[in-house]
Each structure stands twice: as structure tokens, then as C-alpha cells.
Amino acid sequence: MLFNVAPAQIENTEAPPLPATSFGFCFRYVTAYLWGILLMAALEAGQAACSILLPYAIKQIMDAVTLAHTLKIDVWTKVESPLWLFGLLNLGIVLFSRASGSILIMLGPTLRLRVRRELFAYLQHHSQRYFLSHFAGSLANRISEVSLGVANVIWTVLFDFWPLIISFSVSLILLIGVNLELALTLGLWIAVYVLISFLLALRCRQYAQKYAAARSMVSGKIVDSVTNIMNAKLFARREYEQTYLGGYLNTEVKIARQTFWFMERIRWFQFIAAMILMLGIIGYALKIWSANAMTVGEFAMAASLSLMLIEQARGLSRRFLEFFEYTGNINDGVSQIIQPHEILDPVNAKNLIVKSGTIKFHKVDFSYVAGKPVFQNLNISIKSGEKVGLVGFSGSGKSSLLNLILRLFEPQSGSILIDQQNIHSVSQESLRNNIAMIPQDPMLFHRTLMENIRYGRLDASDNEVIEASKKAHAHEFIMDTEEGYESLVGERGVKLSGGQRQRIALARAILKNSSILLLDEATSALDSITERLIQESLVYLMRHKTVMVIAHRLSTLSHLDRILVFHQGQIIENGSHAELLRLNGHYAKLWSMQAGGFLPEAADIQVRS
Incomplete structure (x- = not known):
């Protein structure tokens, strides 16, 4: 397909192999739509050539009129061919530009859609740890800015830089035919001007990247504040939130001003350089014309081409600034999103097949932060269809256990088996398809x-x-x-x-x-009447399933087959509700400590070794 107009039909469940550099990232989408971009480049070259040849057509007309008056013959016989050229060049501008515009309409939205879709697909494969460390609003803003930046980078090259190259080349060829010194002077100025503009704009890239990062940060803070607007109301913190956000907004403004002042200094350079050259070129052309070294038409063409090129070169600095702003946005987003995935499926990972629903932890070591273990040498075996409760104070490892079963985090060592299949050797999608949480x-x-x-x-x-x-x-x-x-x-x-x-x-x-059911305080938000109704539903839901239940209301667990008592990442007691009460150990003390049926957050309890 020339334009890949319907990329949304492509289904990809794996993370796309996205480059981690802004150049490589943009090049990926250039190659994806190469034929459409090449066709647009050819059309833009045609439009640029027609536009820059208009002064040449005007020269031909003026020289023809001058010759007709000199020879005292009918003017129209001499200007007919130049007029046809002038008309065809204008027609070419219309046809080439609108043909290019039509392709852009087909290609532009599709390209942005593909960038957003692939970035989102890559983002989905990041671990839970990644999302806990990043604002959702900031990530969404970066996806939007990167997709817009990629499109703008490609269009800037295609519609700004490439036509300028054509215009400069054709103009210098025409001027060489009029006066070599004039052409060399203009050509040398353009080369030096473009080089200096490029270097200045290149320095601006670091400002643009910092500005993009500041915008994304502010977007994330705004989304976070809006998401928690009820907290602000409950604690009467409206003014505090405005002040808090104001600090980040002021930081963005400070960085924005630094960026814009640098851009303004570049514009001072380009406007002064363009003004000096305009006066110099016109004066030099007048000197050549007064010495009868060029015709009136050649003078008009030389002056027109010079003014057009200088005006386009002056706009080139602005385009360089915009170009590096776009690449700064891309670099900021790519650096944040395209990071190595923490949890990966093995190559050719098989699908998990659950028939009985047994779960086994074998010598599992796990920690969120190095040096602070949650589990050490953890061993658990859960039979098919067994209903197991998890009890312990907050931070004892109950939720971490469920996170490991779902493979939201990876253990540092050991293995977790479901029906004798290591969950690290199967696909994450098939694993979570077989577990209801x-x-x-x-x-x-x-x-x-x-x-x-x-x-x-x-x-x-x-x-x-x-x-x-x-x-x-x-x-x-x-x-x-x-x-x-x-x-x-x-x-x-x-x-x-x-x-x-x-x-x-x-x-x-x-x-x-699913064959395996995990419940993490599933009835904690319910009133007593609703909870009784829900318990009936849970009894139905738990039938023929392997179930693990976390609950601070111990009465919720009393009817389960077995209860695992956690304390500081270790299972210190294991048995049914009645067995644990008879043991008169940690669980029995927890049972006696309940207030209103719930466990306290923590307590100083001596644990029997």
C-alpha cells in the first residue's frame, strides 16, 4: 500500500521495536510511508521550481517588450512565448501544490495515528513499577506531543527545507547566467547564513527539550490535581492547590522565557544580516546594470531572485528553531517512554494452560528496593480448588504475593508455578487471562x-x-x-x-x-447488608476455583479451607480457622484484637519462632 491508510486494522499484541533516539524514531515512520513521502517530495520540488522560475519568466517578458520597442514591432508577437511560460509556471504551482496537499490529507492523520498507536502499545508493556513512577497525564501528553512532533519534523523537511534547496539551486543557476560575481556573492552569503543559523538553532535544542519536559510535568501535575479534586474540597485546600500548581507553572514560564529569549537573539541576527545583504545586493545589481553589463529584464530577475532568496533564508532560521523544538519534544517523549521493559515474555512464549489451578511458590526471594526484602526463600503450595485466606498487618506481604502471581512484579530468584508451568516461561497475556482479580x-x-x-x-x-x-x-x-x-x-x-x-x-x-480467583479486600467497601448478599455471590463465584483471599475482616476468612498468616514477609502460621485458634498463636491474637470485626493497621506482637 502506498499510504497505509488503514493502520488501525493491524493487530499487534507485542511491543513494537521502537528506536530510542529521536532521529531513529522519525526515520522509522519515514520508511513506513516512504513512497508517499517521495511522491510528495517530487511534487514539492516541482512547485518550488515553478515558483522560483517566475522571475525568469518576467525577465523574458521585459526583455521581449524592450526588444519590441527597440525594433518598433508588435509587442504581442514577442511576448507571446514568455506569457505562455509565465502562465504554465503559475499553473504548475497550483497543480503541484494541490496534488501534494491531497496526499498530505491522506498521509498526515494516518502517520500521527500510527505513532500514537505504537507508542501506546509500547507503553502498555511497561511494568507496574514504571506506572507507579510516572504521572498518567504526563505520559498521555508525551504521546500526543511525540506524534505531533514526528509529523511536524517530516513536514518541515518536506515542505520547508527541501523546497528551499530547490529554490537556492535553481536561483544560483539563473544568476550565474546573468553575472557570476553576483551569483557567487549571494551563494556564499546564503551558505554562511544557513550554517550560522543551523548552529544557533542547534544550541536551542537543549532549551526546547527542557521546555517540553516542563510542559509535560505541568500537564501531569494538573491531571493529578484534577483527579484528586475531592481531596482538595474535603480538606479545604483550594488555595493550597493553586499555590502548589503555581510553583510548577512559574517554573514552566521561567524555562519558556529562557527558550524564547534565545530564539529572539537568533532573530536579531537573521534580520540584521538579511537587511545588510538586501541593500548590498540591490546596490551591486544597480552598479552592474548602470555599466550596461545586464539588461533591464536581467536586473529585474536578479533583484527579484535575490530578494526572494534572502526572504526565504530569513524564514529558514525560524524553521530551524521550530524543527529543533519538534525534535526536542520527540526526544523528551522518547527518552521517557521508550525505556527497556522490566518484565518481558521469553521468545516464543507458550500460553498458560490451566486445568486444575494449583499454585506453587518455590524458594522465592523478592524485594521492591534492593536491600529491603519482602520475601526470602518463600515456599507455598496451594491445591486445586483450595480456598486460602491471607492474613497479616499492612506491609506484611499479602498484596505483594498476589502481584507476583499476576506477574506485575518479578521475583529476584525462585519460581512460581501454576499447574506445574513456570509463569515466567508463559506469556503474560495468557497468565492474566486465566486469573480473575x-x-x-x-x-x-x-x-x-x-x-x-x-x-x-x-x-x-x-x-x-x-x-x-x-x-x-x-x-x-x-x-x-x-x-x-x-x-x-x-x-x-x-x-x-x-x-x-x-x-x-x-x-x-x-x-x-477464570480458574483462579484473587480477592484483595473485595468486600471492604460494602455495608453489612450488601456484604451478606455479596458473600452469596462469592460462594457461587468460588465454586470449582482456586481462590486466594486477602481480608482485614477475619470473619470473612473463617469458612475458607486454609489461612496463611503473614508477618514481615514470612508465613508464620498455616491452617484452618479452627486449627489456628486452637494453636493460640499469632492468628488467635489477631482474632482477639479485632475492633468492629477488622484488624488494626499494626501492633506490637511477639512472634513465636
């Missing part, structure tokens, strides 16, 4: 309720979605909304209560119907 804070898209529930299984019918909602006791409140299942939930589900979001997450898990 209901987190403490359900994550919903700003989409309809139907879409959010169907996210558990994309090929589910409307009736299946509704049936899953009924099992999760979500159908009732959904039907009470204004648009039912077509109601939008707001960003991150802000239009729903905590309990409603939890029930949507439960319906999604019921619909997914």
Missing part, C-alpha cells in the same frame, strides 16, 4: 456500565452481562440509573459509590469465570 479499589473506565462489566469477557452477550450483574447484586442499582447499562460511570468510576464499584468488579469477575 477483584482489587480493594476497583478500576473502572469512563465508559458505560455494560462495557465495564463486559471487560471481563469481550465476546459476552448482553444477556450474559446482565446475568453476571444479577449474581453480583449489581443489576438492581444499575436499573435505577437514568440510562441503565448504558450509563457512564465517570473517570475511574467516580459516579458510583465504593460498594457499587465493588459489585461491578465482582460482576466482571463472574463473567470472566
